């Protein structure tokens with residue numbers, strides 16, 4: 001038997017604003033959809049018996065119906081080739097409210113597509129696929145996993161078994177720089193999985209990996225597209241799993257959208273002009289490598305007043321000129337207290353400085369700055385005179 005194992009396809013994910021003008025859909029959403037279509041084509045080309053999807057196929061309970069329609073069309077093609085698709089629910093598509101429809105249910109209406117949302121065993125090609133979908137209260141997975149597995153095993157008759165489940169394993173490594181949802185929360189220990197399986201098909205962790213184990217082949221295929229910048233250096237794969245005397249696992253590299261953190265700079269003590277130059281120079285230097293990429297610009301410790309004066313328009317124009325797919329600007333500001341000892345009172349900068357920065361920042365005030373500053377200062381003086389004396 002040959003299986004194509006994938007997970008965390010996150011269809012319906014629509015980070016970023018760009019629209020794909022051919023379809024009218026969110027362009028990043030189209031990336032995730034295409035990554036699945038590509039995997040379905042691999043299943044057909046590789047003539048597998050089973051296309052196995054270990055959860056988080058959809059990224060939310062209500063993906064745009066257009067994605068669902070496209071997925072249905074593709075799965076029908078897969079079914080027509082005699083390939084069975086088995087989809088087990090992940091935490092992302094599992095509704096938190098009992099009356100909400102899991103979007104996977106619709107896919108289960110297709111001939112040759114099996115959707116498992118409750119723990120159970122599915123018999124396919126002489127193998128028992130023991131399925132433990134993500135429960136509604138995924139936060140408590142450590143305590144829930146074992147009873148759910150026992151329940152799933154109840155109708156297992158064969159001793160040729162494959163476990164399919166969507167869980168965070170404590171032994172897994174994540175590529176994420178942001179604390180991954182799993183590691184904030186609960187996780188399952190690999191020792192909670194009994195050694196009864198020929199193969200353990202996992203989902204949830206986005207990085208491809210084999211979990212070390214004495215007797216079993218335990219794999220996360222990883223997500224099929226980069227889900228966040230923490231995954232920027234990771235290639236993406238689907239796994240061909242061949243069951244013979246032994247289990248042979250071969251990763252197939254997927255085509256994905258490139259992510260590039262172009263700037264990750266400490267901007268303390270840099271002026272707005274210097275920061276603008278730093279970013280624009282970097283875009284210009286790397287220009288040829290940025291086309292069609294998702295680009296991130298991380299600027300740490302920018303003085304809050306300098307931040308207002310950064311020429312974002314110029315930066316955005318440079319990014320567009322480099323033909324990037326989309327960009328994420330992440331400036332992080334800090335308040336630098338003025339060193340002058342003459343300042344006092346409730347403000348950080350004197351009102352005249354605040355108003356000066358404000359006027360400078362507004363495009364429509366260009367050419368009238370001196371006059372406006374003068375008028376503003378008159379108002380400040382007037383306001384001071386009206387204030388009750390402090391002594």
Ligand SMILES: [Mn+2]
Pocket residue numbers: 055056090091092166203204205
């Ligand atoms: Mn998940």
